[in-house]
Amino acid sequence: xxxxxxxxxxxxxxxxxxxxxxxxxxxxxxxxxxxxxxxxxxxxxxxxxxxxxxxxxxxxxxxxxxxx
Numbered sequence: 001x002x003x004x005x006x007x008x009x010x011x012x013x014x015x016x017x018x019x020x021x022x023x024x025x026x027x028x029x030x031x032x033x034x035x036x037x038x039x040x041x042x043x044x045x046x047x048x049x050x051x052x053x054x055x056x057x058x059x060x061x062x063x064x065x066x067x068x
Contacts, residue, residue, distance in 0.1 A: 023061035
């Protein structure tokens with residue numbers, strides 16, 4: 001799936017966290033990009049990270065409401 005900054009998204013209700021939350025895809029802040037740039041850098045709004053199930057795509061979003 002391809003996402004771009006400004007896209008409106010809803011977190012899947014089957015996801016383990018923030019189920020059904022609404023958000024907007026965005027570029028992570030510079031401070032975040034600096035923290036992760038050596039291991040798993042962002043390319044725009046997305047990055048690939050390893051998981052126990054294989055590589056997974058992460059997309060930076062800004063939630064409409066705070067999530068616990």
